[in-house]
Amino acid sequence: MNSSRQKKNSAKTAKTDAINRVKSHAFEARDALFMQSAEQLKSIAQCSGQEMTLARGLNKMIAQESAGSELVVTNLPDMPPGESAFGYFELVEEMTKNIKRCFLVRGTTTEVITAFT
Numbered sequence: 001m002n003s004s005r006q007k008k009n010s011a012k013t014a015k016t017d018a019i020n021r022v023k024s025h026a027f028e029a030r031d032a033l034f035m036q037s038a039e040q041l042k043s044i045a046q047c048s049g050q051e052m053t054l055a056r057g058l059n060k061m062i063a064q065e066s067a068g069s070e071l072v073v074t075n076l077p078d079m080p081p082g083e084s085a086f087g088y089f090e091l092v093e094e095m096t097k098n099i100k101r102c103f104l105v106r107g108t109t110t111e112v113i114t115a116f117t
Contacts, residue, residue: 015061040084047087047094051080055094062099069100076104 047055066072077095079088096102 040079040082043084044086045084047083047090048080051083051087051091052094055091059095059097059099062095062102066099071101071103072099073103073105076106 062072062074077091079085080091083091092104096104
């Protein structure tokens, strides 16, 4: 029974760590331009291993949280600084892998809250 509790705590900690890494990356990318140079468009460099690991983790969470959903709506991630366009598309593909329908929305990182009366 104690081992079962440890496994649950370990899984919860891993999920929290993954979420914190994604949030940290989002804050770093928020202040960056979407593209830093024209070279990013020309490069065919593959996505970095660290970014792919994050994309796989996010894909796993999306799949778990939206199992059976007809449509998943989520943010289109910013292009990681220094990443090639090719690598960015690999990242987006990995993030949405095996998701039935996924609608990606590009935001401005500025929230607008309106009140309707």
